[in-house]
Amino acid sequence: MTMESVEEQPIVAARLPDVPFDAARLDGLLDDAGLDAVLVTSKHNIQYMLGGYRYFFYANMDAHGLSRYLPCLVYVKGRSREATYIASPMEDHERELGKFWVDSTHFNNMTSRQTAATAVSTLRHCAPRARRIGIETSFLPVDAYEVLRDGLPGVSLESATLPLELLRAVKTQAELTKLEDASTKVVEAMLAVIGQHGKGATKANIAEALRYEETVRGVTFDYCLITMGQSFNRAPSGQAWREGEVLSLDSGGNIGGYIGDLCRMAILGEPDAELEDLLAEINAIQMAARGPVLAGARGGDVFAAPEAMLARSPHRERLDFVAHGMGIVSHEAPWLTGRSAVPYEAYHANRPLEAGMVLSIETTLLHPRRGFIKLEDTVAVTETGWTAFGDAGRGWNSVGG
Template sequence: SAARIGIEPGFLPSDAYMLIRKALPDAKLIDATGMLETMRATKTEAELEQLRIASELITDSMLATIAWAREGTSKTDIIERLRREETNRGAHFEYCLLTLGSSHNRAASSQAWKKGEVMSIDSGGNYHGYIGDLCRMGVLGEPDAELEDLLAEVEAVQQAAFSKVKAGTLGGDMIAHAEGVLKASKVAAYTDFFAHGMGLITHEAPFLMTNHPVAYEGTYAAKPLEKNMVLSVETTMLHPTRGFIKLEDTVAVTDSGYVMFGDRGRGWNRGGAAA
């Protein structure tokens, strides 16, 4: 009758809350969000394996979808193909944010892929409750020198962030180093860097940046990264003429650095290669 029950209000359905209140009217419900976030921040080896598998399945599915798509294939058809690729591999499809050509619109539509255009394919999938969330780039044809250069600028920011990922490094120091490299880049005016924790939830501890772009406080920026934390690291370019160019990667923190999950296809992947 005097139970203290820790709850996470943001994830407790209202009907479950009312059921607890009815069954245990004298129990004290405590907001345990902070404790549960801390517990989620560092993963067990079994959880890391689930996240690795999730990331591999999403990467394999995206690369297969890029290779399948060809001139005239619509965004709606590409997204549907990705859904089937992920499902057939044992993942639960959650979303796909897709751009073609110079457009920055990532919603499904009848827009068709044209020769020489880029594709940005960003997908989240679920494997036994754990999230895979990555972004890879495709091109219909061969990438020209400008495209190679633009993706290299994105990669430079990603590598700057990775270089600071290590247990004991302050989360804010990793963010500041990547942002410093981006600020000095010639594409800085239309490019953004973001990093966040992930696992059971797409945005979970460690929270490294405040309201950028998701509305939460960067409460972990002043704390050291810990072994087995998992980070999503992403650099997004909204190029005025070439379109949406992005890399998003998943890394697990180790004592000496990091391990990347689903680390294939990080360059320009050719559309129609499966034909």
């Protein structure tokens, strides 16, 4: 073949990966907050906005030397394709593996001050007229804040926590699948552990067995809150399981960062009539909370029937009910009550639920004679109602003597 016979081929530009979140939704939320740009510095929001990425080297710690690992995504409203990721030099190897959808990256930042200085130069270049910059106030070190403040004179640094949280409120089908998978496998692990243990097993034995059972199912174990008998202490310990005692397992484990957080009950032996009645009351409260769950329904209505039932209960002084959002953060949006142990305003109490929101619903009884009795369930809001994730094992799980 001669050079003259070779046809010229058209140049095809490489296709950039899709932005893994709803950029138009984020732009609208930033517009509502009056923000021109946002600096994302929390691990969970970095993970979300980078499509599930979390750098493995710092998965369990942030500290190094005299500073810390501080990734940052610089996002300018309306210009998603110009987003910049700022991180550790070691993450350049992750870029080689195609982990990032952003075209602009800076991997020369080993301290929080260096990250902030690079964010300053990035904003000066890509958004020189920006005057209101959103920051994650709970996830930005003081030294980094000082660099931003001094390097951006005339710029107002304001909280972007609410718009970033609202961005994640409605889950995609891929996110829902991870939440369902995590919830199902956490419950499967609980039931397996209950079936393997009996008289003499300690809380520490059972908690470690649960860690194993979750891990072999592909779940990243986060925690186990465990009680036995009349004690309300939920820490793993040498306390041994005795005949007739109740056991509660409340565990969180995640798949791809999405948390399965549920609680199930067991008894060593068979439940008597009183225990059956107590768990039945808790179950009735749980199911009443599911009743109003529906896209378009008022968020606060989830609490109406359960609170009425608690008010009528003979155990009302020892009963507690809460429903909260669930995703890659526990107690994320929607926020349905201002009376949670985790403090926040009831932002969604008078706003409609949306399909794709996910709720953790939990009812707890601290019974003076029978001990700690609780159910915690996970439900996703749909257009026609709700669907439950990991709904097995909600009665008394008996393992015999």
